[in-house]
Amino acid sequence: MASPTPRERPLSPHLTIYRPQLTSMTSILTRITGNALIVGAFLMVWWLGALATSPEYFAFVDGLITSWLGDLVMTLSLWAVWYHYLAGLRHLYFDSGHGLDIPTAEKLGWACIIGSVVLTVLTLIIL
Numbered sequence: 001m002a003s004p005t006p007r008e009r010p011l012s013p014h015l016t017i018y019r020p021q022l023t024s025m026t027s028i029l030t031r032i033t034g035n036a037l038i039v040g041a042f043l044m045v046w047w048l049g050a051l052a053t054s055p056e057y058f059a060f061v062d063g064l065i066t067s068w069l070g071d072l073v074m075t076l077s078l079w080a081v082w083y084h085y086l087a088g089l090r091h092l093y094f095d096s097g098h099g100l101d102i103p104t105a106e107k108l109g110w111a112c113i114i115g116s117v118v119l120t121v122l123t124l125i126i127l
Helices: 013-017 022-053 055-065 068-095 104-126
Strands: none
Touching: 013 022, 022 055, 022 068, 055 068, 068 104
């Protein structure tokens, strides 16, 4: 039978002993980039809506999108597209029952991160 006296236990012991792993970080990053792509899509729809509204309003929105901050947001959106695409291919590979061991999963995680940066730079050079 359990002891009637309560023990002093930490509320979240995992926070004090947990070390972030690459596989968990790539999973979190996939979720973040998915939500960031929604924001980027809204910006593009706003830009297209401004194009259909008036030349003055389009000039305002286009000025924001082509400013240094807009360029940064669009570049990060491009990286998010590539990362999310590669992470989707990674998960498709996992769904087939392959690559589920930790060393392979970590290699694929690094491949997603490095591959998305390389593809982003190549896309920016080409365009």
